[in-house]
Amino acid sequence: MLKNHVLKKLKSTASIAIAFFICIPLAIPQNYTSNAMQDFESKRTLAQKPQMQISSVDEIDDITVEDSEKGNTYIRVADLNEQSAEDIVSQIMGDGVEINEVRYFGTSESAGTFETDDPNTIGFSNGIVLSSGNVKYIDGPNSDSGVTYENMTGGDEYLDLLIPGYTTYDSTVLEFDFTPNENTLSFEYVFSSEEYNEFVGSDYNDVFGFFLNGENIALIPDSNKAVAINNVNNGYKEDFSESEDYYDEEYAPTNPQYFRDNTDGHLNTEMDGLTTVLTAKASVNVGKVNTIRLAIADAGDEILDSNVFIKAASFTAVESDVVQFSSKGFDCSEDEGYATITVERSGNADSIVEVSYYTQSGSADSGVDYSSASGTLTFAPGVTSKTFKIQLLDDDMTEGSETVNIFLKEASGNAFIGQNIQAKLYIEDNDAQTDSPAEKTVVWDKMDEVPTNKNFVIKFNMEIDPETVTSDNFYVTDSAGDIISGINPEIAFNNLSVIMKPEGYFSYNSGSTYFLNIGSAVKTSSGKSLGQLVKMQFTTSDLTN
Structure with a gap:
């Protein structure tokens, strides 16, 4: 069912330190029996002031809307109860590509096709949509402050790598093989979310990606940064003057030229914010089988839905330099x-x-x-x-x-x-260096204002031998050179990334300097050694600052 959660008044007290980028269960009184309500309270509290928990909630509205009221008005939607995954892939196919095989992971309600008489609503008139909730709830008007439809599909391991330390939920994945006859893949898309604007600048951002042969190509133009709520927005300011601990949170706009705010409901879609029409473009292997994985999921919890739209007939292969x-x-x-x-x-x-x-x-x-x-x-x-x-x-x-x-x-x-x-x-x-050649040191880029609950993802260009992913080869030291215990390396499913993940309720000291170390004994799956110590200096900052 569609759930609208309106938080009318929030009072909080400082109590809990967040150790890492996952949803930490908060203490909720036993008489609060709604799982959805508990999830929303947890997310709202962590995102707005991570070191706080809810002590009281004076009023929450829980509104139920019938499914038949959505998907038939301003945006007409047909989900996978009415067609197959192969059918929706055919909707986006354009010139220069041949589809080989289609694989779908999701519910019948979380993917489909759409059309609208007003192309300004989404940015184009028709295409396909993938959702972390129910695709019919993209339809307008924007009458609810927070739309949630839980798919119970679990997360996606590719998306997990885009948000280290989080867990993804409610994932929808459309994956297919294709053979292009030109060297460049191109298609148009729009991302939308109910997490705009309240969760701009927070640790909670739903996530999506277009993984072409394993690499995400859903990138901000002229950059290697992923399109995400924290990377494309109009900023956000929240006044918590009624809280016992008064404070303001304000986040400057980031790439606002690619963002459209719909919190006032002037666009006939339920979503509170959308990107402009963006183009995914990347090199492909001509005449060979390529694979693309289109994926979207909730992050941190199952609350608040996001969607990605792909324009009909825009998935094309063209000749480009x-x-x-x-x-x-x-x-x-x-x-x-x-x-x-x-x-x-x-x-x-x-x-x-x-x-x-x-x-x-x-x-x-x-x-x-x-x-x-x-x-x-x-x-x-x-x-x-x-x-x-x-x-x-x-x-x-x-x-x-x-x-x-x-x-x-x-x-x-x-x-x-x-x-x-x-x-x-x-x-x-x-x-002159005192290091032996085998211990040559590379000083990596410094990082400032790193959150005290940071999880690092270290990416390699070759598959890593899992046997060398140990705490002897991946570790963090303080400014005195002492090893920080409880931070262990974890190799990702594709053997191309290592996540430095703390154990339990760990937090770096705010305002302190640390060094992330990658040892020279790290090897590729073929036995090639890194051959040098890599050190990266980082300085922490309290998340509430």
């Missing part, structure tokens, strides 16, 4: 004077293409270890490779290898930027 760094990493020594960075173009290469580049400091400091660089590369017709240089500044400090981040943006013409949109420059220290 792809520009990207030739490698994800470039090596140099600080006494070489300059580092040479290569950008490659693939595709027809029969036109002029331009792409811009720029640098940002990682663990290396601009003006001390290197000179910042930016500019535009122009590929003439037939040219497939261009280079630019980054000046290196030699110093007398013994500091280990350091990093510079390099980015591409704003490709012109029919070109787009491929998966290597970002690369790292590794500057090797040429000054």
Whole structure:
């Protein structure tokens, strides 16, 4: 059933420390018998002020709406009770692709097709929709503050990697194999959620992803950041002046040019917020079987629904020029004077293409270890490779290898930027080190204002030998070099990622400096050793600040 939860008044007292990014059960009086209500209270409390619990709730409305009232008015929806998964995949198919096999994981109510007479409502008139709830509840008007339909389908392991430490629920996954006849996959989509705007800036964000051959391609334009509530929004400000512990929470807008606010109900959809129409675009293997996994889920608990829409007939393969760094990493020594960075173009290469580049400091400091660089590369017709240089500044400090981040943006013409949109420059220290060659140290990018309950995901470009994922090779130290106990590495299902997950009710000290360490003995599944110690400095900040 559709549930509307309106929190009229909230009084809280500080009491509980949150250890990591999962839903911690809070103390709820025994006379509160509604599971949905308990879940909503837990989520609302953690998201607004993570170190608090509910002591009283004066008024909650629980409104039931019949299923027949939704999905037939402003947005007409047909779910999988009326058609098959193969049928809905056929709705989004365009030119240049052939479908091989379709697999669906979800309920009959959490996926379907839609159409509307007003294309402005979603951004296009028809297509398919996947939901962490019931697809019929995308229909307007926006009459309820929080729509929830629990699918009881469990989570998705791919989505779990996008939100380390959380558990996903109510997942819906549409996966299929396809063979393209051109080098670029493209399709249009919109993400919507009932978690707008209240949970902007919080630890609770429902999650979705488009995993093309294992890589998420649902990214903010000209970036490698995933489209998510905290990454695309209009900001949020909440006044808790009636709380016993008065405080305000305010979050600045993030990429608001891609967001549409519907809390006033001017769009005829139940969802409180939507993205603009975005385009997923990525390179594919021409003439070979590729796999895409379209997935969405609730995060942290089953409360409040989200949806992703894909435009009809927009799933196409086209010929495009792809520009990207030739490698994800470039090596140099600080006494070489300059580092040479290569950008490659693939595709027809029969036109002029331009792409811009720029640098940002990682663990290396601009003006001390290197000179910042930016500019535009122009590929003439037939040219497939261009280079630019980054000046290196030699110093007398013994500091280990350091990093510079390099980015591409704003490709012109029919070109787009491929998966290597970002690369790292590794500057090797040429000054005397006490470390043996096998213990060479790479200093990774610093991180500031890290939440005290942070879970880290370490991604590798090759499958890791699970036998080397141990607390001897993955560990955290404090500023004195002492190992922090109770933080253990956990290898992900695909052997490409390691999650550093604390045990029990653990929290880093706020305002303290720590180091995440990855040992040189870590090996790939083929036996290749990392061969160097990787250290990343991070400084914590209290989540309530």
